[in-house]
Amino acid sequence: MDLNFTDSENTFRRECRAWLEANVPREPLPSGDTKEGFALHLQWEHKLFDAGWAAVSWPKQYGGREATLFEWLIFEEEYYRVGAPSRVTQNGIFLLAPTLFEFGTDEQKERILRPMARGDVAWGQAWSEPNAGSDLASLTSTARRVEGGWRLSGQKTWSTRAVFCDMAYGLFRTDPEQARHRGLTYLMFPLHAEGITVRGVDRLDGDEGFAEIFLEDVFVPDADIIGGVNQGWKVAMATTSSERGLSLRSPGRFMATAARLIDLYHRYRDRSDPVLRDEVIQTWMDAQVYRWFTFQTVTRMMQGESIGPDSSMNKVFWSEMDVRTHETALAIIGDALELDEGSDGAVDGGQWMKGFQFALAGPIYAGTNEIQRNIIAERVLGLPRK
Amino acid sequence: MRFAFTDDQKMLRDTVREVLQRECAPEVVRAAWEGRPEGVRAVWDTLADTGVIGMTASEDAGGMAMSELDLVLPLEETGYAALPGPIVDTVAVGIPFLEAAGTDAQKERWLGPAVAGEARIVVSFEEQAVVAHAASADALIVQRGGAAFCVPVVEASVSPEQSVDRARELCRVAFEAGAQYRMRDDVDTAALFALGRERAALGTAAQLIGLSRRMLDMAVQYAKDREQFGKPIGAQQAIKHRLANALIEQEFARPTVYRAGWSMATSARDAGIDVSLAKIYAGQAARFVAKEALQVHGAIGYTIECDLHMWMKRAWALAAAHGDAAYHRERVGRHIL
Ligand SMILES: Cc1cc2nc3c(=O)[nH]c(=O)nc-3n(C[C@H](O)[C@H](O)[C@H](O)COP(=O)(O)OP(=O)(O)OC[C@H]3O[C@@H](n4cnc5c(N)ncnc54)[C@H](O)[C@@H]3O)c2cc1C
Numbered sequence: 070m071d072l073n074f075t076d077s078e079n080t081f082r083r084e085c086r087a088w089l090e091a092n093v094p095r096e097p098l099p100s101g102d103t104k105e106g107f108a109l110h111l112q113w114e115h116k117l118f119d120a121g122w123a124a125v126s127w128p129k130q131y132g133g134r135e136a137t138l139f140e141w142l143i144f145e146e147e148y149y150r151v152g153a154p155s156r157v158t159q160n161g162i163f164l165l166a167p168t169l170f171e172f173g174t175d176e177q178k179e180r181i182l183r184p185m186a187r188g189d190v191a192w193g194q195a196w197s198e199p200n201a202g203s204d205l206a207s208l209t210s211t212a213r214r215v216e217g218g219w220r221l222s223g224q225k226t227w228s229t230r231a232v233f234c235d236m237a238y239g240l241f242r243t244d245p246e247q248a249r250h251r252g253l254t255y256l257m258f259p260l261h262a263e264g265i266t267v268r269g270v271d272r273l274d275g276d277e278g279f280a281e282i283f284l285e286d287v288f289v290p291d292a293d294i295i296g297g298v299n300q301g302w303k304v305a306m307a308t309t310s311s312e313r314g315l316s317l318r319s320p321g322r323f324m325a326t327a328a329r330l331i332d333l334y335h336r337y338r339d340r341s342d343p344v345l346r347d348e349v350i351q352t353w354m355d356a357q358v359y360r361w362f363t364f365q366t367v368t369r370m371m372q373g374e375s376i377g378p379d380s381s382m383n384k385v386f387w388s389e390m391d392v393r394t395h396e397t398a399l400a401i402i403g404d405a406l407e408l409d410e411g412s413d414g415a416v417d418g419g420q421w422m423k424g425f426q427f428a429l430a431g432p433i434y435a436g437t438n439e440i441q442r443n444i445i446a447e448r449v450l451g452l453p454r455k
Numbered sequence: 456m457r458f459a460f461t462d463d464q465k466m467l468r469d470t471v472r473e474v475l476q477r478e479c480a481p482e483v484v485r486a487a488w489e490g491r492p493e494g495v496r497a498v499w500d501t502l503a504d505t506g507v508i509g510m511t512a513s514e515d516a517g518g519m520a521m522s523e524l525d526l527v528l529p530l531e532e533t534g535y536a537a538l539p540g541p542i543v544d545t546v547a548v549g550i551p552f553l554e555a556a557g558t559d560a561q562k563e564r565w566l567g568p569a570v571a572g573e574a575r576i577v578v579s580f581e582e583q584a585v586v587a588h589a590a591s592a593d594a595l596i597v598q599r600g601g602a603a604f605c606v607p608v609v610e611a612s613v614s615p616e617q618s619v620d621r622a623r624e625l626c627r628v629a630f631e632a633g634a635q636y637r638m639r640d641d642v643d644t645a646a647l648f649a650l651g652r653e654r655a656a657l658g659t660a661a662q663l664i665g666l667s668r669r670m671l672d673m674a675v676q677y678a679k680d681r682e683q684f685g686k687p688i689g690a691q692q693a694i695k696h697r698l699a700n701a702l703i704e705q706e707f708a709r710p711t712v713y714r715a716g717w718s719m720a721t722s723a724r725d726a727g728i729d730v731s732l733a734k735i736y737a738g739q740a741a742r743f744v745a746k747e748a749l750q751v752h753g754a755i756g757y758t759i760e761c762d763l764h765m766w767m768k769r770a771w772a773l774a775a776a777h778g779d780a781a782y783h784r785e786r787v788g789r790h791i792l
Contacts, residue, residue, distance in 0.1 A: 070524060071457045072717050078456060139456045331791060350788045354732055361458070361710040368458040382703050445702060446695030450675050453690040 072364070074143070081140045085147040088120060093153045097418075101157040102278035107191075107233040110157040114188030123186040124162050131182040138367045146321035150328075157230060161185040161192035163316040165238055168255070168308045172296035181257075193231035193260065195239035195282055196305070198224060203440050205240070206249040206302065210284065212241035212256060218290040219243070221258055224283050227434075231280035232269040234260055240301045253301035257293040258284070274426040310376055313384035313435055315367070320360035323390060326424075327356040330398055333417070337401050348397040355390045362386070378448035381441035388431030388438060395425035458710065460528060467507070468528035474501050475536035481762040487539040488621040488765065492591065495539050495622075503572020508542075511551050516562075517570045518550070522720035523654060527661045527713060534665025537769050539622035541577045541588035543658035545569060548651045549576030552596055553605065556638040556647055561605045565594045578651055579628055587776070589613050589626040596638070597628065603644035604636040620768040653727055656734045656777040657719060660712045663737035666770045667705040667744040673763055674698060674748035681753075694751055701747040708736035728790050731783035738774030745770045 074082070094113065099106035117123045118132055126141040127133025136144065156162070162185065169178055184190040201208035210223025225239055237260055244252030260267055264287040270279035296304035334341055334349045341349075366376060366383070398421040399406045410419035432438040446452045460468075478501055483494035502508050507529055512518025519525075526547055533542050541549075550569050553562060553576060568574035577592040581599065589595060590613050597604045611630040618625045630636070638644060675698060678689030688694050715733035718726035745767040749756040756763050774780070 070460060070713070070717050072714060072721075072723075074456050334792070346788060346792070347784060350784055350791065353791050354735065354784075354787060357732060358707050358711055358736060361714045362707050364456060365458040365710045365713070368456075372459065382706055385699075385703055386707055439696070442696045442699040443692065445699035446689075450695075450698055450702060452675065452678060452695050452698065453687050455686070455690055 078139055078143060081136065082143045082147060085144050088122065089147055089151045089153060092116065093151050097152065098154045100276050101155050102230060102276035104233060107157055107230060110154055111188040111191065113154050114158050118187035123158070124166070127182070127186070131178065132186050138371055142319055142321065142363065142367065145319040146324060149321040149325035157191065158186065158188050159317070160194045160229060164194055164308070165192055167316065168295060168304060171307055172304050176292065177295070190236055191234040193228045193234040193237040193280070195225035195228045195231065195237040197227045199226050203437055208240055208242065210241050211245065212243045212254060218288055219256065221256065221284045221287040221289055224281065226281045228280045228282055229278055231260060231282055232267055232277055236260060237282065240305055244299055250302040252299050254298050255295040255301040255304040256289055257295065258287055258289050262287050274423055309436065310380035313380040313441065315363055315383060317435060318387045320356065320363050323356040323359055323387065326394055327353045330394060333398055333401055340403060341401055345397065345400055352394045352397055359386060359390060378444050381444040384435060384441045385438050391428040391431050395421060395428045399425055464525060464528055467525065468532060470505055471502070471507055471529040471532040474498065474505060475532055475538060479536040479538050481765070484537045484539060484622055484765050498538060499540060500572050508546055508572045509550070509570030511546055512554060512566065512570045516554060516566050523657055524716040524720035526658060527716035530658050530661035531665040534662030535669045537666065537669070537766050541575050541592055543655060543662065544577045544588060545575050547654040547658035548578045549596055552578060552647055552651055556603055556642045556644050557605060558639055561638065580648060580652060585616050585625045586628050587623045587625055589628050590615060590624045595628060597630065598648050599632055601645060603638040603648070604632060605638050606630045606636045618772060620772045622765065623772055652777065653719060653730045656730050657715050659773050659777050660715065660733040660737035663741040663770060663773050664705070664709055664712050666766050666773070667741045670744045670748040670763065670766045671698070671701050671705060674751040678751055697747045697751060701744045704740040704743045708740035711736045725790070728787055731786045734778055735780045735783045738780055741770035742774050
């Protein structure tokens with residue numbers, strides 16, 4: 070065990086920090102879940118990619134730096150420490166890319182990864198359907214075989230930022246004779262093609278962050294299948310752990326939030342009672358604990374272990390920690406919490422209420438925490454399914 | 456950065472695990488509860504034979520000069536088995552203290568026997584009103600008025616108190632603080648006691664992780680075996696989610712303990728803060744797992760006949776020993792706020 074960073078890890082951190090401090094926009098960008106905010110975030114993504122920071126752990130040929138997982142975690146710590154913009158490329162870089170690295174063809178990787186990481190092509194995740202949320206395998210969208218490809222029909226929903234995106238990926242039923250997990254295929258499709266209607270849906274926090282996607286005979290070539298016809302479930306499940314686990318929510322984000330909370334506490338400490346003080350301490354400790362848990366996990370990964378259902382523990386921990394943290398912040402702010410973004414008296418520009426609302430989504434997206442607990446009980450503890 | 460134990464460290468853990476599995480079954484813990492500590496004595500002897508009891512002593516003293524990090528996994532196993540007795544006190548605190556601050560005569564008398572498993576050492580810190588395991592110890596290292604004394608138990612007055620965990624013999628200790636007991640005055644014993652407190656808290660945290668793991672194992676097994684409504688209770692989602700929550704608490708506490716072991720072993724900056732995190736999270740997890748495990752067991756868990764209670768009571772006692780959550784949280788608070 071050596072819990073010091075190595076010299077090269079420290080060098081890497083200094084490099085990240087120097088570049089980020091010199092380049093991160095001084096004024097925070099407007100929310101990436103709005104049209105103008107999204108466009109500004111993409112400009113930031115271009116800059117990040119051109120300097121080689123968009124996907125540090127990727128191979129060089131796709132614009133990465135071949136950083137180790139620990140270096141990636143360091144990058145994330147530095148990224149959130151300086152308050153850099155949220156990553157609107159996330160559903161591409163952190164969710165689709167791992168799938169492509171595992172199941173994609175060379176042609177697909179060549180064609181898709183660089184534009185994805187640069188934000189030239191923005192990707193949305195189109196997994197959920199109106200009647201297939203937690204029970205994803207009950208999905209009913211179909212892909213019909215035609216000359217040279219497939220015709221997609223059906224409806225997807227809750228697709229984050231898809232109103233602003235160019236492409237999406239999801240599962241389609243390619244074999245109507247087969248039920249549930251069988252007969253599904255993982256496909257990528259354009260969001261501006263004929264037969265597609267994308268309708269924005271306002272989220273709890275007021276941003277147009279969701280979209281419904283209606284597909285009517287949308288053509289997709291064979292080249293846009295990932296992992297083979299009727300292999301979709303296996304492909305989707307192999308990478309769900311990226312979503313639950315560290316790639317979506319690395320510790321750096323929560324360490325930065327804890328630091329901001331401590332700053333808030335100091336500014337309002339005359340209003341804070343001992344209970345709040347304890348909660349602030351708890352937040353800081355939870356972020357530390359998540360960090361050490363992650364370092365332990367990453368060491369296992371670097372030794373070649375696969376993490377599998379253990380990633381469900383991450384998901385429950387980070388999502389519930391994030392809610393508690395924001396609840397503490399709102400308790401410190403007191404009745405000023407209702408002053409929304411744009412109001413004069415809003416504390417820190419209203420970001421805590423906004424962050425609180427988004428934190429509340431954490432236990433829902435990326436597989437609800439009930440589903441994660443089922444997975445932990447059945448697949449880690451070995452309790453009977455029925 | 457590499458957050459994993461070495462093969463040697465894991466081998467030592469496996470050795471301890473095997474010894475305890477063989478020799479420290481729940482009946483042995485139960486016997487200690489009922490005032491029959493012979494079985495526990497025998498386990499102590501075996502652990503001494505494997506070198507575990509003397510592991511923190513220097514090689515000159517017949518030990519293995521092992522660090523706090525090396526201690527963590529073996530101590531976790533002693534928690535898993537709910538091994539009664541002053542193993543944290545003797546191995547993590549007492550032996551290193553004696554070696555650092557004992558006079559030649561004190562070392563002559565106690566160090567060799569302690570390493571060989573023939574003498575147990577218990578440390579009594581200034582602030583402790585009651586001391587666990589003093590009655591069955593052989594030597595006491597006592598902090599009084601800021602000074603350090605090494606007192607043979609036979610020359611002290613030790614009056615028993617009753618712990619909720621009957622296998623923890625609690626005692627009040629009194630003795631004539633004479634010069635013959637003084638430890639070396641050319642070493643900074645205050646600093647050694649401070650270090651001893653950290654080691655005691657760390658060792659206790661390691662045991663708490665082990666206690667959690669055992670209680671969770673018991674509860675998971677019970678949930679698979681016990682049937683109601685024609686199926687195992689573990690097939691019910693309410694039970695599943697309780698056990699999943701218990702696992703999460705436990706697994707997030709675990710790296711905090713390992714981290715604290717590393718920080719102490721390397722004298723890392725803020726090692727004390729890391730120990731506080733370890734103690735808080737390990738204590739919190741053990742108390743949480745205890746509660747969930749009891750609920751999963753139903754009424755049988757609410758009996759003295761069911762083994763679970765011995766683990767729960769140890770967990771309650773240890774979660775509060777060597778600094779409870781409030782104490783350690785305050786220390787963290789002073790550090791960060
Ligand atoms: C902010 C946000 C962003 C999202 N982004 C995307 C995206 O980009 N792309 C995408 O495809 N989807 C996205 N989603 C959708 C998300 O994946 C789903 O919300 C999620 O899978 C749950 O499905 P559902 O909403 O239909 O809830 P349901 O499945 O209907 O669940 C409702 C409630 O019932 C519980 N429940 C359901 N089944 C069980 C069970 N077996 N045991 C116990 N409890 C159960 C759930 O836990 C939940 O509490 C997003 C959601 C949010 C909130």
